Amino acid sequence: MKITPTALPEVLLIEPQVFGDDRGFFFESYNERKFRDLTGLQLEFVQDNHSKSAKNVLRGIHYQIQQAQGKLVRCTAGSVFDVAVDLRKSSPRFGQWVGVELSGENKRQLWVPPGFGHGFVVTSDSAEFLYKTTDYWAPEFERSVLWNDPTLNIAWPIDGQPLLSKKDVEGKRLDEAELFA
Incomplete structure (x- = not known):
């Protein structure tokens, strides 16, 4: 597994080691020990989410103002342009964003920590998107920043x-x- 900080250093691009041949492929999509050893982060994921969306569906920019969620996101079929936005007012990178292509083909993942907004747009005919969260969904704390702010x-x-x-x-x-301090 290769982990690379993005332009927002807390947001990490994760590229798994993929083993493939003419029969198909295999890779570990998540290994707690490797993730912890390579990032220094000790996380507890409590919820997995899975969505399917059509081309040009844009979801986001979402976050929870309380029970803030860290998200480990990936696209398992199709492709998306995935975005993380620093929503911490005290951060020197407040309001900055980073975007990466995630796809079933490239098998990359993105770690979006608490304090960041998250969104994606589907760039293929359809896409399936999976993500792990570090806290439970709490609709009363969910917020959304305009995608075209x-x-x-x-x-x-x-x-x-x-x-x-x-x-x-x-x-x-x-x-x-309403943003993070």
């Missing part, structure tokens, strides 16, 4: 308007959102 200026790789949920249409601008 002009302050963030995220370079989403889409043509036209994405397909959004009601929650994401009603997201707050960064300067209006």
